[in-house]
Amino acid sequence: MELVMARNKKDDVISWLRDAHAMEAATVRNLEQLIGRAEDYPSLKAQLQKHLQVSRRQVTDVEAQLKTLGADTSMLKDLAMRFTGWIEPFLGALAPDEMPKHCLAAHGWENFEIASYRSLLGAAEELGMQDLKGLCERAIREEQEMATYLFDNLPDITRQYLRGK
Numbered sequence: 001m002e003l004v005m006a007r008n009k010k011d012d013v014i015s016w017l018r019d020a021h022a023m024e025a026a027t028v029r030n031l032e033q034l035i036g037r038a039e040d041y042p043s044l045k046a047q048l049q050k051h052l053q054v055s056r057r058q059v060t061d062v063e064a065q066l067k068t069l070g071a072d073t074s075m076l077k078d079l080a081m082r083f084t085g086w087i088e089p090f091l092g093a094l095a096p097d098e099m100p101k102h103c104l105a106a107h108g109w110e111n112f113e114i115a116s117y118r119s120l121l122g123a124a125e126e127l128g129m130q131d132l133k134g135l136c137e138r139a140i141r142e143e144q145e146m147a148t149y150l151f152d153n154l155p156d157i158t159r160q161y162l163r164g165k
């Protein structure tokens with residue numbers, strides 16, 4: 001009974017890590033698109049580029065955790081398409097230069113990432129997984145930095161958007 005429980009818990013963590021991998025893959029795709037639209041916003045563009053590097057590393061960190069747990073990582077590329085990301089819903093309805101709306105979506109997405117790692121942190125603590133705990137703590141700090149940048153700069157980004165019209 002004990003062993004079955006333990007395996008079920010590990011399966012949960014593996015499933016949540018696969019979700020985190022798909023989330024980060026979506027983050028990378030969205031950041032790449034948004035950076036391409038941020039020519040008129042140099043400070044924002046620099047921050048997005050910085051977070052793109054961070055997010056690419058997070059993808060490999062999550063992958064390494066999955067491998068440590070002995071999870072099959074061959075399907076990760078397909079699963080990564082599960083999150084279509086935060087840009088797509090906006091593309092149809094909005095002009096491509098509606099940077100304030102893209103940043104609203106990005107802020108929401110970053111908070112979703114923070115919540116995901118906060119949940120995984122609880123799992124890591126409960127199951128005594130020190131490496132995963134460290135990954136979560138670092139990722140939470142990194143997502144918070146991006147979310148805080150967006151929070152702080154949204155008024156400026158919107159002012160600049162209006163002035164450029």
Ligand SMILES: [Fe+2]
Nearest residue numbers: 027055058113
């Ligand atoms: Fe991330």
